[in-house]
Amino acid sequence: MTVDTAGTATVDGEVRLAVGSTGMLGELNAAGIVASTDVHVATRLGRLTGESDERVLLAVALAVRALRGGSVCVRLDDPTELATLARPEDDGTAALVAQTDAAETAVSPWPEHDAWIAAIEASPMVVVGAGGPTDLPVRWVGGRLYLDRYWRDELAVRHLVDARVTAEPFVVPADRLANALARLFPDDGDTRQRLAAEHAARRRITVLTGGPGTGKTTTVARLLAVVHDVADASGAAAGSGGPDGGRPLRVALAAPTGKAAARLQEAVRDVVATLAPQDQGRTGEPVATTVHRLLGYRSATRFRHHAGHHLPHDVVVVDETSMVPLSLMARLLEALRPDARLVLVGDPDQLASVEAGAVLGDLVQRPSIDGAPPVEAVRTITGPDDRVPLTGDEPDRLRNGVVGLVTVHRQDEDSAILPLASAIRAGDADTVLSVLRAGTGGVELVETDTDRLTEDDVRGVQADAVQAGRLLVAAARDGDPRGALDALTRHRVMVAHRRGPVGVARWAAQVEAWVEDATRTERAGADGPWVVGRPLLVTSNDAEVGLYNGDTGVVVADGDGVVAAFGDPRDPVRVRTHRLPPVETVHAMTVHRAQGSQFRRVSLILPPPTSPLLTRELLYTAVTRASEHVRVLGTADAVRAAVARPVRRASGLRDPLPG
Numbered sequence: 001m002t003v004d005t006a007g008t009a010t011v012d013g014e015v016r017l018a019v020g021s022t023g024m025l026g027e028l029n030a031a032g033i034v035a036s037t038d039v040h041v042a043t044r045l046g047r048l049t050g051e052s053d054e055r056v057l058l059a060v061a062l063a064v065r066a067l068r069g070g071s072v073c074v075r076l077d078d079p080t081e082l083a084t085l086a087r088p089e090d091d092g093t094a095a096l097v098a099q100t101d102a103a104e105t106a107v108s109p110w111p112e113h114d115a116w117i118a119a120i121e122a123s124p125m126v127v128v129g130a131g132g133p134t135d136l137p138v139r140w141v142g143g144r145l146y147l148d149r150y151w152r153d154e155l156a157v158r159h160l161v162d163a164r165v166t167a168e169p170f171v172v173p174a175d176r177l178a179n180a181l182a183r184l185f186p187d188d189g190d191t192r193q194r195l196a197a198e199h200a201a202r203r204r205i206t207v208l209t210g211g212p213g214t215g216k217t218t219t220v221a222r223l224l225a226v227v228h229d230v231a232d233a234s235g236a237a238a239g240s241g242g243p244d245g246g247r248p249l250r251v252a253l254a255a256p257t258g259k260a261a262a263r264l265q266e267a268v269r270d271v272v273a274t275l276a277p278q279d280q281g282r283t284g285e286p287v288a289t290t291v292h293r294l295l296g297y298r299s300a301t302r303f304r305h306h307a308g309h310h311l312p313h314d315v316v317v318v319d320e321t322s323m324v325p326l327s328l329m330a331r332l333l334e335a336l337r338p339d340a341r342l343v344l345v346g347d348p349d350q351l352a353s354v355e356a357g358a359v360l361g362d363l364v365q366r367p368s369i370d371g372a373p374p375v376e377a378v379r380t381i382t383g384p385d386d387r388v389p390l391t392g393d394e395p396d397r398l399r400n401g402v403v404g405l406v407t408v409h410r411q412d413e414d415s416a417i418l419p420l421a422s423a424i425r426a427g428d429a430d431t432v433l434s435v436l437r438a439g440t441g442g443v444e445l446v447e448t449d450t451d452r453l454t455e456d457d458v459r460g461v462q463a464d465a466v467q468a469g470r471l472l473v474a475a476a477r478d479g480d481p482r483g484a485l486d487a488l489t490r491h492r493v494m495v496a497h498r499r500g501p502v503g504v505a506r507w508a509a510q511v512e513a514w515v516e517d518a519t520r521t522e523r524a525g526a527d528g529p530w531v532v533g534r535p536l537l538v539t540s541n542d543a544e545v546g547l548y549n550g551d552t553g554v555v556v557a558d559g560d561g562v563v564a565a566f567g568d569p570r571d572p573v574r575v576r577t578h579r580l581p582p583v584e585t586v587h588a589m590t591v592h593r594a595q596g597s598q599f600r601r602v603s604l605i606l607p608p609p610t611s612p613l614l615t616r617e618l619l620y621t622a623v624t625r626a627s628e629h630v631r632v633l634g635t636a637d638a639v640r641a642a643v644a645r646p647v648r649r650a651s652g653l654r655d656p657l658p659g
């Protein structure tokens with residue numbers, strides 16, 4: 001095998017490496033196919049378990065590489081995945097290869113397949129199959145290789161979700177449930193929303209999915225009112241009142257980030273305020289928190305609540321579930337009382353979690369699991385005679401607890417943002433480009449011929465950034481945290497990469513320079529880290545202060561000094577700067593960071609079409625962050641590349657457990 005100057009690996013005219021060839025890991029590392037950290041983990045595990053066969057160590061290094069890319073495992077039985085992995089990691093064509101027939105044409109650097117699998121199965125570091133010992137670091141199940149910790153998390157999620165899906169439904173008074181549904185979800189409303197509420201009243205897990213504006217938050221708030229109502233009537237019999245029965249339900253609302261939790265709380269309370277007095281009375285003013293805080297975060301792997309010390313709640317609602325990684329989902333499920341109701345809410349078409357896993361997408365895609373109740377058993381009131389019958393695989397999904405909302409209720413008919421989002425989701429690049437190029441309805445494409453943006457290209461971004469920046473600085477100087485936090489949501493520059501010429505650092509510096517230039521007179525004399533009007537991004541969790549990684553705020557004047565303001569503009573939290581956890585200035589952010597937030601105007605700077613981060617989910621997530629206007633900057637090729645590239649994350653959760 002040789003490695004040319006472009007870093008491409010070729011194998012002496014032969015497709016395969018000689019079995020047992022020495023230095024294979026080093027060569028694949030030099031070719032950029034596995035990183036040194038992957039090799040390091042693999043060799044260390046090999047040393048601990050007495051495994052020196054390079055083919056096995058290679059497979060383990062690939063599993064580590066896969067984790068870094070968000071997959072839970074590596075599929076060694078899948079030619080497409082192997083063809084993708086055969087490309088150097090920083091080769092942007094990797095994701096495209098997955099869509100083509102390159103599986104047959106690419107030169108394979110892998111060991112001979114059958115011998116490779118045999119070596120894995122015979123390895124002292126590998127447990128084969130779903131059972132067996134739990135003290136070895138690697139697991140080989142159904143053609144997938146896992147680091148055992150991730151296998152255990154996946155198994156825990158599978159078992160705990162299955163137990164919830166197959167558990168006996170709660171016994172709730174049917175007439176009371178029917179009345180509550182009729183009151184809170186009128187007949188002329190959205191059948192699927194009502195179905196979600198009926199489902200959540202009876203069953204221990206409900207997965208509520210839908211794109212923007214389909215009424216997820218509205219449904220959550222009304223669904224809570226329904227569950228409160230039936231629990232009120234049935235107490236312990238509904239599995240809701242606990243041993244003392246009849247006491248009010250304990251409800252937890254949670255989201256993966258502080259920002260998303262704040263939005264959830266605000267939105268749910270807004271809907272609750274529109275309900276009839278008795279429903280408002282029962283539902284109260286729900287408080288939302290982060291999933292980490294709910295579980296009692298102690299360290300990355302330790303929480304106060306776990307299988308031996310359950311959460312006290314009767315109902316737990318998690319919003320923005322697409323951002324919840326596999327390991328956190330496992331900890332959440334373990335911490336729930338078996339008789340609690342879990343409602344997972346989210347949009348599976350958005351970017352998945354930064355850490356490994358795509359749990360929401362996996363739960364939606366699973367075929368009906370063994371022992372799931374028949375559809376009729378969970379759909380007795382919102383019955384088959386409804387105006388909107390379930391179609392396609394909806395009945396099967398419902399058996400697994402999944403209700404997908406499909407009707408868009410948001411009343412902005414002139415907006416092209418939601419049609420644009422649907423075309424992206426459907427993978428229809430021609431429509432995406434034509435909607436973008438039409439430039440109406442709050443959608444705009446600054447189409448460039450090359451990957452470089454000229455001053456002319458970014459003039460609109462500059463105008464938006466300056467306008468928002470002026471408002472921000474003015475409100476901050478006036479000591480008006482509400483105005484300042486509101487100004488912070490007016491415009492956001494989003495990028496795909498953290499580093500490099502199209503990365504967040506470069507763009508943050510650019511926006512900062514524009515804003516500073518435009519507000520020079522207002523800011524005269526300002527100096528130091530706590531300049532009034534500085535937008536802040538919290539970069540680590542601080543439970544004591546109540547700020548979490550991803551929270552955004554702004555420095556505002558406060559008498560003779562300054563204070564940092566965070567949270568809901570209507571009800572800001574003020575924190576003295578000496579108490580702040582680590583923060584950065586946030587003039588631009590990655591789309592990943594922006595998930596769970598909404599801005600009036602968004603400018604998305606696309607990376608070159610070859611960027612591996614340029615995916616359908618990235619474009620969809622960025623576009624759906626905008627409530628009024630989205631501007632996309634880049635080439636038509638970059639738009640097409642994004643739309644053509646849905647993220648593939650390997651996991652075993654979608655398939656039945658291999659025997």
Ligand SMILES: Nc1ncnc2c1ncn2[C@@H]1O[C@H](COP(=O)(O)OP(=O)(O)OP(=O)(O)O)[C@@H](O)[C@H]1O
Pocket residue numbers: 189190193210211212213214215216217218219409410411
């Ligand atoms: N059944 C319905 N009938 C009429 N209007 C509805 C219905 N459900 C929701 N809406 C309205 O549609 C809009 C969007 O609802 P909501 O905010 O609950 O959606 P969402 O899915 O949570 O959106 P997002 O994910 O973008 O926050 C709101 O104005 C809400 O009042």
